[in-house]
Amino acid sequence: MITSIPHLFNEQMTETDVDLGAVTAPSGVLVLGMASWIDYWPQVGRPLSERARKAAVSGGGHLHGSEGSEPRAGTCEAIAVGAAAGRPLPVRAQTSASPFDGEPTIAVLEVGLGLPWTGSEDGEPLQLGDLPVDRCGMVLGDARALDGFTGLDGQSTDGLADVTYWGKYEDDIHEHFGGDRIPQHLSGYGPRGWLDLPLAEAEAIAEQLETWTREGPGNGLMVAIDAHTDFHRFNRAGWNHPLLAGMIEVGGCSVLGLGWDPGDHSIRHRGERAYGQVYPATLEARADEAVLRWTIPPYAPDVDERS
Structure with missing residues (x-):
């Protein structure tokens, strides 16, 4: 079931602090991970939920690929933290203008964890690690529920699919x-x-569309079949949200998906981990409550781009 997120922007898109809804984590462990890799964890070791729980018990941390290895490009990554199991966990974003088209983009993602702050008395942030922005999007949700997340090449969760077409012979x-x-x-x-x-x-x-085009006018039409995987459902839920944010249900839990505009991603996050485009995740105190914060600094062109 797809749950809509309230539309919180005006036509000028001037808001910089945005409520994205609330996720749930009945297992007591919350994960922020790369969407295109969420269903890949069993291929590199133990299930995501087991690794995430171990990290959460230790205060939270960064998960990546094979255990005992260094983070590397082209594999699964996530941040795992403990969270209150019996209440919704509010999610907010702060935005900054995209260097691509000037539209608001996520600069800070913050999740209230529903747990008391147990860090230093001065509230000094605890560093959990860093994450790249997955060009296919990010997923925020319960660790155990995400064990069953159907990704890019997964099966339809309801036996349904969407068909779309575009291109030269669309009309x-x-x-x-x-x-x-x-x-x-x-x-x-x-x-x-x-x-x-x-x-x-x-x-x-x-x-039928591909055959008619091939036997008639020729090449010039793109056709896509998108099975209703969890990956497609969260993308679809975010189609008409200014930040491409969509909430869906996975394993009985509310899970948030975040998409990224391809043009904006190519400017701000290009190369991802392979090019050092990674961003810090921290645990911080807000009114004596722990929050998970992922910070994506404003874009700054390098020397070659400014010359």
Whole structure:
């Protein structure tokens, strides 16, 4: 079930402190991880929930790839912390203007953990590690629930799929086969297609479109079939949110997905860990309560870009 997030921006997009809703962590362990790798953890060692619980018991920490190795590019990474099991955990973002298009983008993600602050009396932040921004998005949710997260190549969770098409012969296809405009941005822009089709029907329609185009006008149409994986569901839930944020239910828990504009990502986060584009995660005190904070500093062009 997809749960909408309240629309909290005005048309000028001037707000810099945004309520993104609340996640739940009945296991008592909360994870912020790279979306394209969440279902990959069993291939590099123990399940995510086991590794996350161990880190949380020790006060929280950074998880990455094979245990005992150094963080490296091109593998799964996450931050794990303890959290209150019996209450919603509020999530807020602070924004800064994107150097790509000037639109607000996430600069700080902060999650109230529902637990008392047990760090230093002066509230000095505790360093947990750092994370790159996954170009496919980030996931925030209960560690145990995320063990069952269906990723990019996973199976449909409800037997349904979406079919979309776009490209040179889009208008010709629309004239012959129909398909609604599917807005995937606040501007109302998006491909045409059909949502919530039985998977077999979706595959048959996609094949029909591709065959008609190939045998008729030729190359010039892109067709996508998106099974209702958890990955696709959180992307879809964020289509019309200014920060591409979407809340879905996974394993009975409220889980938040965060998408990234490709243009903005290519400027601010390009290269990810391989190029040192990683950002600190900390535990901090807010009114004697512990919060998880992930900080993405404002973009600053390097010397070559300024010259």
